[in-house]
Amino acid sequence: MSIAVCPGSFDPITVGHLDIISRTAKLFDQVIVVVMINRKKPSGVFTPEERVDFIRRSTADISNVTVDFYDGLLAEYVEKKGAVAIVKGLRVLSDYEDEFKQALTNKKLAENVETIFMVTDTQYMFLSSSVVKEVCSFGGDISDFVPAQIKDDIVKRLRER
Numbered sequence: 001m002s003i004a005v006c007p008g009s010f011d012p013i014t015v016g017h018l019d020i021i022s023r024t025a026k027l028f029d030q031v032i033v034v035v036m037i038n039r040k041k042p043s044g045v046f047t048p049e050e051r052v053d054f055i056r057r058s059t060a061d062i063s064n065v066t067v068d069f070y071d072g073l074l075a076e077y078v079e080k081k082g083a084v085a086i087v088k089g090l091r092v093l094s095d096y097e098d099e100f101k102q103a104l105t106n107k108k109l110a111e112n113v114e115t116i117f118m119v120t121d122t123q124y125m126f127l128s129s130s131v132v133k134e135v136c137s138f139g140g141d142i143s144d145f146v147p148a149q150i151k152d153d154i155v156k157r158l159r160e161r
Ligand code: ADP
Pocket: 007, 008, 009, 010, 011, 014, 015, 016, 017, 020, 038, 041, 087, 088, 089, 090, 091, 095, 119, 120, 121, 124, 125, 126, 127, 128, 129
């Protein structure tokens, strides 16, 4: 059975993330979406539990997707799960430099695991969790940015801050 891992902060999940996850689910038998703490973005808005819950609800109709939280080394996690690939989404060139370094590091740490870059759908090129938080905090409509099942909860949480 081929297992892929889609890691990220998912603070919160967007329709851009969901597109990468659902396309990955067509290529592998099982996909594990794992919420991780990005040390470069320490001040997340949503708790790990909320992020996991949002992803679970957003992927409920994709039968081969499971969701997890891990606060540790990705390479270690992937090997522990017996996964063969880490799948990352790429939007703009600026994503590439850091992702490239991470991929080389993970190859060094887990030599049997491949990092696969999936190019974003053009309609999601601009989209990130930060865009969602910014637009919503100024009262903008995020209906096109996050999965419909979680939109109201995200708006409520962001506006009560
Ligand atoms: P991280 O903190 O690790 O960058 P993110 O939650 O921001 O975590 O992103 C997780 C993954 O999803 C990354 O590989 C990122 O490039 C990808 N991603 C984020 N937004 C999009 C998008 N709109 N289209 C395609 N991939 C995306």
